[in-house]
Amino acid sequence: MSEKPRHAPLIQFPIVDDELVIGDMPLTRLAEQVGQTPFYAYDREAMSRRVRDLREVLPADISLHYAMKANPMPAVVDHMASLVDGLDVASLGELRVALGSGMDPAEISFAGPGKRDQELSAAVAAGITVNLESPGELERIAVAGERLGITPRVAVRVNPDFELKSSGMKMSGGPKPFGIDAEQVPAALARIGELGLHFRGFHIFSGSQNLKAESLIEAQDASFELAYRLADDAPAPIEVLNIGGGFGIPYFPGEQRLDLTPVSENLAQRLDTCRSRLGDSEVVIELGRYLVGEAGVYVCRVIDRKISRGQTYLVCDGGLHHHLAASGNFGQVIRKNYPVVKADAVNDGPRETVSVVGPLCTPLDLLADRMELGTAGPGDLIAVLQSGAYGYTASPHLFLSQPAAVEVLV
Ligand SMILES: *Cc1c(COP(=O)(O)O)cnc(C)c1O
Numbered sequence: 119m120s121e122k123p124r125h126a127p128l129i130q131f132p133i134v135d136d137e138l139v140i141g142d143m144p145l146t147r148l149a150e151q152v153g154q155t156p157f158y159a160y161d162r163e164a165m166s167r168r169v170r171d172l173r174e175v176l177p178a179d180i181s182l183h184y185a186m187k188a189n190p191m192p193a194v195v196d197h198m199a200s201l202v203d204g205l206d207v208a209s210l211g212e213l214r215v216a217l218g219s220g221m222d223p224a225e226i227s228f229a230g231p232g233k234r235d236q237e238l239s240a241a242v243a244a245g246i247t248v249n250l251e252s253p254g255e256l257e258r259i260a261v262a263g264e265r266l267g268i269t270p271r272v273a274v275r276v277n278p279d280f281e282l283k284s285s286g287m288k289m290s291g292g293p294k295p296f297g298i299d300a301e302q303v304p305a306a307l308a309r310i311g312e313l314g315l316h317f318r319g320f321h322i323f324s325g326s327q328n329l330k331a332e333s334l335i336e337a338q339d340a341s342f343e344l345a346y347r348l349a350d351d352a353p354a355p356i357e358v359l360n361i362g363g364g365f366g367i368p369y370f371p372g373e374q375r376l377d378l379t380p381v382s383e384n385l386a387q388r389l390d391t392c393r394s395r396l397g398d399s400e401v402v403i404e405l406g407r408y409l410v411g412e413a414g415v416y417v418c419r420v421i422d423r424k425i426s427r428g429q430t431y432l433v434c435d436g437g438l439h440h441h442l443a444a445s446g447n448f449g450q451v452i453r454k455n456y457p458v459v460k461a462d463a464v465n466d467g468p469r470e471t472v473s474v475v476g477p478l479c480t481p482l483d484l485l486a487d488r489m490e491l492g493t494a495g496p497g498d499l500i501a502v503l504q505s506g507a508y509g510y511t512a513s514p515h516l517f518l519s520q521p522a523a524v525e526v527l528v
Contacts, residue, residue, distance in 0.1 A: 156419070414507070
């Protein structure tokens, strides 16, 4: 038999007696504690460890922000708020959770296209920084500030004028709904000055889920250069330069972990130059997936086991309505299996090749396509790893009126 491509090692959780241990508890016991399946479990210590390890490799004076859209569960956000230097929100709903975490509003920023007037007013009232995505938004936030008698704090999100093509992935450039085109930024900066807004700096986000150090370095270098160029027209000193993030995590067989050492070495050099070019600006990296993605599992229970024309199906109580990404329908071009295991037979015992499907009446509801798992049947727990980011809140819960999942932080 040919060698099957292997998943990257599941190093984020201990395995005791061949069972996943999440938050110090064997998963079958945790399922009893949660009291229902399906559920998502996020491991507090795994998040803490990730931030600690990251800070160890990154230059000390880089600020680390958590991009909440990866996992906005309030308990997760509260925990992340205790670990990072700031939070990035993308809606009023996320802003409320961010403020509830106790994070200093001065360290909260709000990006995303189509911010409504109430969202802009809420941001101004809260005293957070709004990353402007268009000239229209700039005018509307000025009106909000005027009405409230509060000076809005704004940064300009830039849609870069360079195009980065690394490993086939186009990361920025061209027409985008996000950010103000670099060539329009000087006019926006002049307008910020005219309107007397508090200018904080630039936000340049060039991509997501990147596992290649070289392309991250390329993006960061280009972002610094762009910021220097644009800074000439700034109405005030650059207090904050947010250079995005995009650090990826491995999901699929054959993917290698991101090597952060060269990224970090390059950043250290860049920070030196930045100090001479921009003064003592705070340089921010914003990360979602990288901080929480490996700290979560989605757990569902086998309801039925059937064999159809030689292929074995484990039909579970959970599926794409809770975990769209694992089904392969959240932006993936080619469907590949997430790492999926039988919760208490991770590596050993009898194995068989099965497809794990959910209860929805659509062929898209597929959690594992012909994968080798520990032999399982009704009542057994199936765990989908790498599920701490873009899981529950990135899924169509209402589809087919199935029961909701619960989320726990342990
Ligand atoms: C989605 C998003 C992030 C988080 O991306 P990850 O790949 O989860 O790290 C950060 N910043 C902005 C502006 C985003 O839109």
